[in-house]
Amino acid sequence: MRARSTWQRFSFSTKAAIDQALYASGMPEETLALYSRWWQLETYLRSLLYVELRSFHGVEWVNHIGQSATTRQQRDESLKYMATADWEDPLSYLDVGKLFPLLEANWPLVEPSLMNKEILMARTSELLAIRHRLGHLRRPHSDDLNRLEQTLRDLEKGAFSAYASYNREFYPDPNLADPVVAAWVREEHETAQRLIQHADRQYDVLFRLSYTVRPYATAPTAGDPISGQTGLLWKATYHLRTRETRPSSLWRDSYLNRNARQLLLHMLLDGGSVAFTFPAVDDSKRVSDAIGEAFDAVLLNLRPRRERSERELSETPMRSIQLDPRIEMNSGWTIVDDTTVPITIFGA
Numbered sequence: 001m002r003a004r005s006t007w008q009r010f011s012f013s014t015k016a017a018i019d020q021a022l023y024a025s026g027m028p029e030e031t032l033a034l035y036s037r038w039w040q041l042e043t044y045l046r047s048l049l050y051v052e053l054r055s056f057h058g059v060e061w062v063n064h065i066g067q068s069a070t071t072r073q074q075r076d077e078s079l080k081y082m083a084t085a086d087w088e089d090p091l092s093y094l095d096v097g098k099l100f101p102l103l104e105a106n107w108p109l110v111e112p113s114l115m116n117k118e119i120l121m122a123r124t125s126e127l128l129a130i131r132h133r134l135g136h137l138r139r140p141h142s143d144d145l146n147r148l149e150q151t152l153r154d155l156e157k158g159a160f161s162a163y164a165s166y167n168r169e170f171y172p173d174p175n176l177a178d179p180v181v182a183a184w185v186r187e188e189h190e191t192a193q194r195l196i197q198h199a200d201r202q203y204d205v206l207f208r209l210s211y212t213v214r215p216y217a218t219a220p221t222a223g224d225p226i227s228g229q230t231g232l233l234w235k236a237t238y239h240l241r242t243r244e245t246r247p248s249s250l251w252r253d254s255y256l257n258r259n260a261r262q263l264l265l266h267m268l269l270d271g272g273s274v275a276f277t278f279p280a281v282d283d284s285k286r287v288s289d290a291i292g293e294a295f296d297a298v299l300l301n302l303r304p305r306r307e308r309s310e311r312e313l314s315e316t317p318m319r320s321i322q323l324d325p326r327i328e329m330n331s332g333w334t335i336v337d338d339t340t341v342p343i344t345i346f347g348a
Contacts, residue, residue: 113136113162163336191292
């Protein structure tokens with residue numbers, strides 16, 4: 001069965017709004033295309049900064065993005081009645097004019113995932129001019145789309161490195177002298193003793209602990225601990241063999257309120273598993289506890305796996321605007337790995 005086109009999957013109100021803007025209000029078609037490409041560029045840069053700052057600074061990462069972003073976020077709290085899913089993300093409040101300087105200030109962390117520094121920084125004024133035209137509803141220059149798409153093409157190699165390394169898992173030596181390994185591989189944590197075998201027998205859920213290495217970091221050598229190292233991420237994966245979970249209900253579970261939500265980098269979902277990533281640089285006791293809290297939350301939010309039609313199986317679900325940005329599904333952070341080649345990240 002042929003999958004429906006993206007346009008066919010839009011809601012009636014979305015189609016009507018686009019139709020009115022293009023054909024009744026005089027919005028140039030190029031503006032819609034340009035906004036779409038800019039969305040790809042800016043969301044990638046912001047998400048990359050988030051991952052690398054979290055992996056390097058842990059829970060203290062927000063202290064390294066500047067006061068203006070957090071101030072704007074605090075002001076927005078007075079409008080909670082109209083808050084979006086991004087309102088808890090301080091980077092989403094960072095002015096675009098400060099985004100590129102922040103990238104430059106953290107260049108050692110982001111360099112492997114971007115492009116030549118001199119070229120990118122030289123393009124900044126042109127890119128910001130395009131962004132300002134969009135923001136102030138000015139009609140685009142005839143070369144704007146080409147300029148933006150060229151930048152996306154130049155970012156392809158770095159973006160693949162960022163995503164593939166995030167999904168390149170290593171499994172720690174069970175005998176490693178590391179407190180998180182002791183807690184969850186040797187099952188010394190009380191929650192590990194309570195849940196690992198129970199989840200396998202009663203819920204058909206298999207737990208695995210792994211770690212990944214960011215492109216800027218050095219992989220640990222044999223015998224070196226993982227905990228406390230910058231650029232390394234713990235990944236706690238819960239394989240749901242016969243069941244599934246709803247992202248929204250799992251994310252809101254009270255177990256995650258205790259500690260896990262503050263520490264986690266992402267909650268990752270695909271069809272057969274749910275995983276939580278945590279910066280290894282953070283306190284190992286808190287990380288070990290957070291893995292257990294996530295375990296309880298997963299088991300409490302399981303439901304029988306629903307049979308899907310051929311049409312549903314052939315389509316990539318659209319991401320809900322209601323989902324917190326720390327929930328990743330159907331994105332590069334969940335689907336790109338060393339085996340997904342050839343691939344184009346941005347399709348530009």
